Amino acid sequence: MEEKPKNLWKGVVGDYQYHVTISTTESEDVDERVVYIEDLEKRKQVYGICGECKEPGTGERWCQPCNAKRFKDNFENWTSGNKIIDEFIQQSQLNAVYYKKCLEWIPFEKFQNITYIAEGGFGKIYSAEWPEGFIYYWDIENQKWLRLKDNKFALKSLKNSSNISSDFLNEIKSYLHIYLVDIIQCYGITQDPNTREYMMVLDYCDDGNLRNYLNKSEDYIDYTEKIDKLRQIARGLLDIHNAGKVHKDFHLGNILHDKGYPYISDLGMCQPANEEQTAVKGIYGVLPYIAPEVLRGHQYTKAADIYSFGIMMNEFLSEEIPFNDISHDEFLAIKICKGLRPKISEDIPKLLADLVIKCWDAEIKNRPTTKELYLILKKWDDEAYDKVGEIYSQVKKCDEIRKEKFRNRSNEDKPKNIQTHPQAIYTSRLINFKNLPKPVNSTDLSAIQINSVNPISECLDVQLSELELNEICQDDESNTE
DSSP, X not given: OOOOOOOOBOOOOGGGGOOBSOOOSSSSSOOSOBSOOOOHHHHHHHHBBOTTTOOBOSBTTBOHHHXXXXXXXXXXXXXXXXXXXXXXXXXXXXXXXXGGGOOEEOOGGGOEEEEEEEEOSSOEEEEEEXXXXXXXXXXXXXXXEEEEOOSOEEEEEOTXXXXXXXXXXXXXXXXXXXXXXXXXXXXXXXXXXXXXXXXXXXXXXXXXXXXXXXXXXXXXXXHHHHHHHHHHHHHXXXXXXXXXXXXXXXXXXXXXXXXXXXXXXOOTTOXXXXXXXXXXXXEEXXXXXXXXXXXXXXXXXXXXXXXXXXXXXXXXXXXXXXXXXXXXXXXXXXXXXXXXXXXXXXXXXXXXXXXXXXXXOSSGGGSOOHHHHHHHHHHXXXXXXXXOHHHHHHHHHHHHHHHHHHHHOOTTTSOOOOOOSTXXXXXXXXEOOOSOOOOOOOTTHHHHHBSOOOTTGGGOOXXXXXXXXHHHTGGGGGGOO
C-alpha cells in the first residue's frame, strides 16, 4: 500500500518570512529577505521539505513546482471571461514561490456584505466578507488548499476598467513585485457584475488611512510610537525603491493603518524609476505632496518620493494637514517652487524637524536617500525605545509639552484637521501647470516653517489668469532652466 504523503513543513524562522525583490536595509550587501533562497540546504533548513516531491520548499509551507502543477491542472475549471486577466493570473500561480505571490480569480458571488467606503482619484473602495478566504498552502495530508479567513477584505475598483486597462494590471504587478510586511497585500481579482468594472481584492484595514487613525484616536500617540511607525513606512518605501520603482503618489491618505501597523497602499502610479515622464502625460497626485521639480514637468525620481515622505512625516508628527486652509491652485504651486512649505510645530523634536526639512529640500542632492532615511529612523527608534541618546531627550521633553496640551483640550476643542477650504483637494488628480519658477529654498525658511502662521495665506485664495501667473514668475526668469 502506498504511503500517504506527510506534511513535513517547518515554521518559518527570522526574516525569511519576508519576501521582496531586493532589500538592502542593513548593509550594502543584499539582505537575506529575498524572494528565493538559492542554496538547497539553506532552503531545507528554513522551509523544510515537501511531503510529495521531497524537495526543499520555496517559501513558507510552499513548494513551487508541485503547486504550479496543481494550479495548471485547474486552469480549465475557471475563467474571468477575459483572456488578458486569465493569463495574468495563471502566470502568477505558475511562478509563485510563496503564497503572497499567488493571485486568484474570485467570482463576485463569493463576497458577502459588500459596503461602499469611499471614492479616490482613480476608483472606489468597498469592504466585503470572503468566507472562503485566500490560499495559504496545500494541505498534503488532506489534499486540498488550506485557506486563511480574515473578517473583511477591501475591494478596489478602477474607473473604466471594464475594458481592462494597463493601469489596473500595473498596480497588481506592483503588489506582486514589491512585497514586504509594510506593503498592502493583493489576493486576486474579481468583477462587479453590474458595472462590469474589475476589482482588486486587498487587505482591509480597520483604521482606514493614517490621517483617519490620527483623527479618531482618543489616546495620546507619543513620539516614540510615531518614530516606530515612520521607520516601518520608510522600510516599505525602501523596498519599493530597491525593486527599481517609485511610488509617485505618496501621501498620508495612501498609508493605511491596522492593528497597530502602517501599510503602504495605492501602488497604481508605481512605475520603473527610469521611465521618462513627459509634459504631455501631465502629473497625477495631491499638490501639497508633489516635489517642486515634478510640478515643473521633470522626471519623477526616488528623490521625489523622499520629498513626499517629508511632507507626510511632518503631517504625521504635527497632526496638521498641509495647506488645508488655502486653494490648491497655480498660486500654491508657484509658492511651493519658491520655497513655501507647511509649518513645523514648535513641539516637534528638533532632530525630527531637521530631517523633515532635509527631505523636502528644493535641491534634490540635499535630500537623504531612502536607505539613509530608513537607517536614521531605525537608529532613533532603537534609541527612543532604549531611552538613550539625544533623540530620547528631545522626545521626552516634547512629549511632556504635547501631553499637557492633550490633557487640557476638551473633545469639543480637539482639532479634527479636516479639509476647510473648498478647493483644498486631497485626492489624486491631473495637475499640469505651466511656467513655474525654478525650485529654491525659502530665504527665511525657519520663520516661515516653524511655529508661525504664514502671513500670505489669506491672499492665496484667488483665481489667477495665465497673464497674472506669468507676471508672478517674472522675477524668477533668470533662474528658470
